[in-house]
Amino acid sequence: MTAATPSDQSPTRNRVSARVGSISESATLAVDAKAKALKAAGRPVIGFGAGEPDFPTPDYIVEAAVRACRDPKSHRYTPAGGLPELKAAIAEKTLRDSGYRVEPANVLVTNGGKQAIYEAFAAMLDPGDEVIVPAPYWTTYPESIKLAGGVPVPVVADETTGYRVTVEQLEAARTERTKVLLFVSPSNPTGAVYPREQVEAVGRWAAEHGLWVMTDEIYEHLVYGDAVFSSLPVVVPELADRCVVVNGVAKTYAMTGWRVGWVVGPKDVVKAATNLQSHATSNVSNVAQAAALAAVSGDLAAVDEMKTAFDRRRRTIVRMLNEIDGVVCPEPEGAFYAYPSVKALLGREIRGRRPADTVELAALILEEAEVAVVPGEAFGTPGYLRLSYALGDEDLAEGVSRLQKLLAEARD
Template sequence: MTERAPLSRKLSAIAESATLKVDAKAKALQAAGEPVISYAAGEPDFTTPDYIVQAAQEALADPASYRYTPAAGLPVLREAVAAKTLRDSRLEISPSQVIVTNGGKQAVYQAFQTVVNPGDEVLLPAPYWTTYPEAIRLADGVPVEVFAGADQEYKVTVEQLEAARTAKTTALVFVSPSNPTGAVYTADEVRAIGEWALEHGIWVISDEIYQNLTYDGVQATSIVEAVPEVANQTLLVNGVAKTYAMTGWRVGWMIGPADAIKIAGNLQSHLSSNVNNVAQKAAAAALTGPQDDAEKMRAAFDRRRQLIVSELSKITGMHVPTPQGAFYVYPDVRGLLGRSWGGVTPTTSLELADLILERAQVAVVPGEAFGPSGYIRMAYALSDENILEGVQRMQRLFSE
């Protein structure tokens, strides 16, 4: 009998999301009765605000929600996204330039599919969110990492980008505030990068999912605000997941020039059609309704940020830059490597993360998921009590 044809080589080469993998392992241990505290998932522990849930309940009672709707999104939500983009990114767009997606992750995937051709190189500042390189490869592109360590506050420079640029460079991934580091570029830094991209005709895929989560009076400057002319070669991706504690609702969007949005819309018409109508109406309520609950959550993240930085900084050998956005801290743990901790000597952050889980029952994501080894990511999107307890376990482990 003839052997079965092989599976897709492209998909077989794609790795599972490292953050979801660690989070799943932590949840399995918790389900088995282990007192594991997990800093793995980038998911707010708050409930979705009541007024958003109420909008969804009203949508459930509307028979129009039970039908197919435009693949690019409900007009009410596309209009709300356009208004939010003007308010927060200082870019005036038409609702026709918006495509509503199944979460920000689909927006990221479609953005690369829209501007990357086989063999194109995409500059990827590192540390990066674990999905970016895989999404680039799914578009038959080549991710080119440009690393900035803690000494640079995890922010790449124009000089680094220019050194990495080749004739094959077609796009740049730009994220501020950053996942995994929480770094926020200054307005001048954003302007310099935007002007460089404009000069060389490079597409910018700018992930703004954390733009409303900043601290210490810092503002997230959109690249299209800093350099308005670059909007014609920029795709913005965003969503309601982080700001409104709506990770499970799966509503995101992508924004771009009309020709790019047209072909991305063609893709979505075959890939998924419209996003769940009830979730879309809830997302519209989130963007147009009162922002008091979102501000309360941001204030809680700020408090937790200060707590986790303060406590982690007590661990000798761990360097903890203070994040100015998102809800992650990204310690440099190279000072803990190559040393014996209870008879175990980790040499990589992957081995260190395994040690922390085994000995302290604390789940963190190793730096290998986001770029070079020597770092760990910890999300402080969990209760103050759990933040303190988990870090104190780590303090005890590394005081041995």
């Protein structure tokens, strides 16, 4: 005998909620997963997809984790908002690295930067609140805003301005529903770094209009040449009470897999986000927190070594990409991404196909050159490709050489 279908299981109901069903898969992780799957199948794929340093986590950090594994204290629940000693160390590190003085009570330790971003937006936004999002943007930002009930409002900058938005553009996007400005420097995916005077101008505009600001400082130590990182709440201190900073150990210390990030912000926002985390995940792994404590308490020798390699690769990839007819690649000033415009290649014939957009072009590149890149559609700006140069020098040169050979075949 077949049981009656309960009314709440009616076939007309969505099996997945509209809120979660509307969220897109992370394009960068999807490209990376596909590249790794092809490599596992024996294809010589070179992946420029994931923003992940190719260096191992420094030994002293790993050893701290090993000690924590053996300590019975690590085998138990700890405060949901983070180990007190790690929160204190993050406060000290924030003062040391950016000149921003905060207390441990201003800190929430999260499972990576993505959780920090979502929980901070969830703590700040009510349904319908608008967030101005400079584009090109990292794929996770708009999805986190939507999950938190907010409305992302993209403001697009292109290669002609170094991918930096102006105050005039921001003002044009502001409405009575605008509550938060997202500000990211150095930027993923473009590598753009805002000079101090532009940081100040943006911050003072936000303060003038009573806006909140979320600023992502995960790439603070990866700046090159004459570029200088400037922390917005330091440059515009009157904004500090409405500013939330997200950061983590992933990029600086080659710790992407350890999953430790943090929120620094006003105590009421941090407390609200901590309450959310207490129900969502509770504490971050104690072993990972011990590793993060060793990282933020140590010096920056490891990142200086990585930065030297990234700078070398940065100059190589920009030079090689600009040698391709139809490709325009500004020199990134920070992070470890190149973001070339390939608009001139769209619609041209390449091996019997005419890619109409950069999704199709990226697919063609993967199939024909066995090189994985991320299309600009994932970052809110079709017509571009993102290539991470956080991979070995030989793979980088070989991968871009394959691009040069393939794209040289483009015909009208």
